[in-house]
Amino acid sequence: MMNFISSFSLITQLDPTDYVGFSFFVSGMAMLAASVFFFLSLGSFEKKWRTSILVSGLITFIAAVHYFYMRDYWAEYADSPTFFRYVDWVLTVPLMCVEFYLILKVAGAKKSLMWRLILFSVVMLVTGYVGEAINRDNAWLWGLISGIAYFAIVYEIWLGQAKKLAREAGGAVLSAHKVLCWFVLVGWAIYPVGYMAGTPGWYEGIFGGLNLDVIYNLGDAVNKIGFGLVIYNLAIIASSKEVV
Numbered sequence: 599m600m601n602f603i604s605s606f607s608l609i610t611q612l613d614p615t616d617y618v619g620f621s622f623f624v625s626g627m628a629m630l631a632a633s634v635f636f637f638l639s640l641g642s643f644e645k646k647w648r649t650s651i652l653v654s655g656l657i658t659f660i661a662a663v664h665y666f667y668m669r670d671y672w673a674e675y676a677d678s679p680t681f682f683r684y685v686d687w688v689l690t691v692p693l694m695c696v697e698f699y700l701i702l703k704v705a706g707a708k709k710s711l712m713w714r715l716i717l718f719s720v721v722m723l724v725t726g727y728v729g730e731a732i733n734r735d736n737a738w739l740w741g742l743i744s745g746i747a748y749f750a751i752v753y754e755i756w757l758g759q760a761k762k763l764a765r766e767a768g769g770a771v772l773s774a775h776k777v778l779c780w781f782v783l784v785g786w787a788i789y790p791v792g793y794m795a796g797t798p799g800w801y802e803g804i805f806g807g808l809n810l811d812v813i814y815n816l817g818d819a820v821n822k823i824g825f826g827l828v829i830y831n832l833a834i835i836a837s838s839k840e841v842v
């Protein structure tokens with residue numbers, strides 16, 4: 599009977615022992631819950647913080663929608679949904695760059711800072727996609743270029759203009775900026791590990807035993823929800839003081 603039903607059903611069954619599929623499932627649910635949380639909290643903040651919270655919710659919501667699709671893709675084909683993974687990232691990572699700009703606006707951040715971060719992030723992702731999907735034989739080289747763009751982002755926020763603005767803003771903005779910087783340096787470093795686990799190269803012996811999708815799914819949940827919560831916390835503190 600079960601087989602009869604599943605042969606006609608529109609969705610493929612996710613095997614409960616399939617831990618990769620499970621990580622897609624859990625990550626998607628966590629991201630959906632976070633979106634509901636951010637959207638419903640919108641009313642409790644002063645106007646100037648609402649855009650930041652809205653963007654936090656959009657980041658997790660865009661990811662959740664992609665995760666539901668990627669979960670089914672995995673269940674159906676037992677293959678990495680590489681294309682949709684990168685579509686998700688190319689929408690959400692620039693939005694994370696926008697978050698830096700939004701919180702630093704109080705110190706006079708210019709749009710050029712935002713566009714610079716977005717440009718670096720797009721270079722990082724496009725070259726990563728080429729290495730993973732198009733030119734896998736040279737994955738190490740594309741990964742290296744991608745890594746340089748990643749470090750350009752790290753430099754900009756840790757030591758560059760963004761850091762200077764955060765220092766000028768001081769207080770809760772500076773603290774939030776610091777935590778976001780750690781997310782980018784440590785949390786985002788999860789991704790190159792996933793990349794090395796899933797592409798051919800000299801590093802295969804080191805990371806080859808790990809599963810690319812599990813690592814990416816973990817990274818997304820930690821970073822997207824974590825980023826949102828840092829912004830949420832900042833908005834709470836700033837709204838209650840009515841200054842900053």
Ligand SMILES: *C/C=C(C)/C=C/C=C(C)/C=C/C1=C(C)CCCC1(C)C
Pocket residue numbers: 687690691722723725726727740741742744745748786787789790793818821822
């Ligand atoms: C929500 C999604 C996020 C925060 C995705 C971040 C992705 C990265 C930081 C990816 C970085 C990569 C490298 C630094 C080198 C290898 C290729 C990538 C694209 C995996």
